[in-house]
Amino acid sequence: MEKISVKVCTGTTCFVMGGANLQELHDLIPRKYGDKVEVSGSPCLGLCSINWEYSKAPYVKVNEAVVNEATVEKVLAEIDKQIGNN
Amino acid sequence: MNNIGQAIHLKKEILVRIIKAFLSDNFEKNTRLIPFDMRPKGIEVPYRCCVYKERAIIKDRTIAGLGFPIEEDDETVSLSDYAKQALERTEINNRHLTVLQAACKGCATNRIYVTDLCQGCVARPCQSVCKFGAVSIQNGKSVIDNEKCKKCQMCVKVCPYKAIVKISVPCEDSCPVGAVKKDQTGFANIDYEKCINCGKCISACPFGAVHEKSQIIDILKAMKSDKKVIAMIAPSVVGQFPGNIYQLKTAMINAGFDDVYEVAQGADITANTEAKEFTERMDEGQKFMTTSCCAGYNQLIKKHLPEIKPFVSDTKTPLYYTAEIVKKDFPDSVTVFISPCVAKRAECYENENINYVMSFEEMGALFIAKQIEITACEQTNFVKECSKQARRFGITGGVAESVKSSLNDETIIKPHIINGLNKESIKELKTIAKCGECSNGCNIVEVMCCEGGCIGGNATINNLKTSQKLIDSFADSSEDIKKIG
16 A cells, blocks of 8 residues: 555635644644654745635645645544545 | 634635735735635535625624724625725724624533433432522432523532533633623623723634734834834744744744844843832831732722732733833834734733734734745844743743743742732732732742743634743743843
């Protein structure tokens, strides 16, 4: 099974619109999934400039899937979904 | 703390749009269009009954963002007129909160209520426990007479079926001084005579109905003028934005400020002065002293707790000293405090060295509107580096700790910490003032209006845990207060 990659956008827009609270994922994901999932911060993913501007920030990418208005719970749910699919 | 997710998101989005409108070639028109841009024709309605109500509420929120009280709006004035008035305004007033009363409609009044779970039991403990005769049995079920009920909640506690509940009004419950009340019409009202501007109602309302009256337009106007605009960042700003504070300084300069000062610089002065004052007071035989840097606490003293005044330190706040330095360095400048909370707006209003306040949320909105990537910015140093203790001023316990570290003999101080003002802690402060001493033998009382300290302020962006961690790691890399001249 290939590693799942989680990229948390640390661009200004995502951070201010709620991404600050996603920093918890950096502790939570390794604890919950061990080395099956890799989590990292990412410079602006460029998603806030398309699709209804900043109103869907913060964004997180779980592999190629985009989680918008991301919360810790939404990101974990997407990871679980992808693990289930593999 | 920002625990009301979507409502906060909405408020920030509106601020971004107001700033973008200001920066555009037609401020008035683009401000008028904000509700329509956010809720265009044909959109699926996210929260309210219809798109028209959504737009009306967004209009109200925009009025607060432009710096006007929502309560005084008679619905006939268009947002473009408000935008025009905001541009023409030369003064701000001392009322910093405003309530979007249209949002109060969904919220039931504060009372004790018997739910359908009432089994109409034989024991009827609710009836026998009530000292006010407010509980009667009608059609085999308990009913509460709200005229007689004193909301003591004894019936709630004794019901074996947990059938009786207290219906909460979050803004009322959160207010430590009883300044917010839903009136007969069902709308929340703030009594400004009582209000200490703590901002707890802003964080508590799940409808996001309480707003700060923003000064963002006044600040943007100053940036456009010939005057220098100098920002003073609260110590609690660390961890509120991506990147470090040296990158933040560059980002702020790119956003339109001419220079940026750390308020921690003033915190070093506050700590040293307060330590000296503490020693003197103890030598004079006083049993305790309280700190004086929290704006919410200072308002509480003034409006509700004058009896504690003799025990409150006369030392000024870190912001006071910082603003004094800035005005000396730039005499004709416009000064802006970058704030974690609304309470500081009241302090700044009373200090002629400080012109405006911009909340962390508003600064975030400014960065978004100007598309500034903080992590991509170079680092800019501050003229003066601050101590580790000063940089922890915004965390509960940080003020007492810095006073302690500034003393020659650190063993003489025993801190007692009030971590957040609420009805209980205010009672405790009243008792301490009445007795003239702390019952636990402590001799310095640090009072923080917000739980967690300034990092728990109503306008913060990051959560308590993460921001505390980030401040701690930044502070650990800074010098000790005894080594800062």
